[in-house]
Amino acid sequence: MSSSSGQPQFRYTQTPSKVLHLRNLPWECTEEELIELGKPFGKIVNTKCNVGANRNQAFVEFADLNQAISMVSYYASSSEPAQVRGKTVYIQYSNRQEIVNNKVSGEVAGNVLLVTIEGVEAGDVSIDVIHLVFSAFGFVHKIATFEKAAGFQALIQYTDAATASEAKNALDGRSIPRDYTNPYLPVNPSAIEGNLQPMVGPDGKIKEPESNVLLAAIENMQYAVTVDVLYTVFSAFGTVQKIAIFEKNGGTQALIQYPDVTTAAVAKEALEGHCIYDGGYCKLHLSYSRHTDLNVKAYSDKSRDYTISSTGILSNPQASSVPSASTGWQTNPQVAGTSVGSIGMQAPVPVGQAAAWDPSKTTFASPAGTFPGQPFVPSAGAPFPTSGGPPSAPAGYFQAPQQRPQYGVQPRPASGAPPYGQPPGYF
């Protein structure tokens, strides 16, 4: 308790800081209110509110010291005091140089994806399905879905922006496999329950070594399974880089190469045990290949290398790096938008545009649906490119006779370019 040389801590002698201490705030003042207050003076990079016993103090941190100085000096000489909700707020330099740890896991900038799922209505895609698809990239903290007349949207919250970005890159523009939405088809239960277990179980549950290359054994192959068919099916989960089909032990197998393990894992979970055609035809058995990079002919009827034909599939913006100012994702999430279905990427939404969350503001492009009830009739002029088609080749691809197709995949031009268009007018 050395009451040592009483150095007075008057505000006038406080050393300036990028961080300002605010007091006399209204109870449980929100982060948005702090930002509103400080925004005119500069860029606020972090806040901490509801500090103190009464939860009526807060900190705001500016990007630049001069911005903090300008705010303090402005209100020091202003006739109008700083106010929040009509209460006068007292502002001074914090005795710290930065705000630490405001960003709890729920509020890291860019960790939330806004997903627009086109061609579906609420209930067509369950949260379980969304969870399944997005969990492959990392732990999913929260999912919220909402539906307006414009469309069905979901918020997917990851731990960090990097994970969100990864998911965005992998899934943007993709279709959710149709059978997720079909209640009559089995969904791999382990995949859905896998909530708390990432790919590798922490409790010693080691799965088979993962790979970005999947080995697909095709059983009961009554219909031709071409490179194109496989491409269409597996592209629903991410960029397919290479495909090779070969015969082994009298059966047909294929290798499908993705850019990364996570994408392969999603595809594997989703497709394992499922059939390309209804009726048990062309059943897929998936495992991880030991290969990581296939050496295949660029173009043949048994193999394809999609990486060398100029395909600009992935040119994805980063997830938002706008500093977060969230109190919760209901109010002010950092959104790196993605939409699944026929998916369009949405630019990150800056803090100030939190209102843009209103899904009703969404301009909705209603693409050729790839979802329930859509029979995927290929346009007459664009037959599916089957190489030497099946004997009784179904008029509609992926459609065994008198059967409904299993996967919501779209016809693909023979050029090798994926069909995923960017529907106009996202947000």
Add this chain to the structure above:
DNA sequence: AGCACA
């Protein structure tokens, strides 16, 4: 008037 978090 007052300065947190782990």
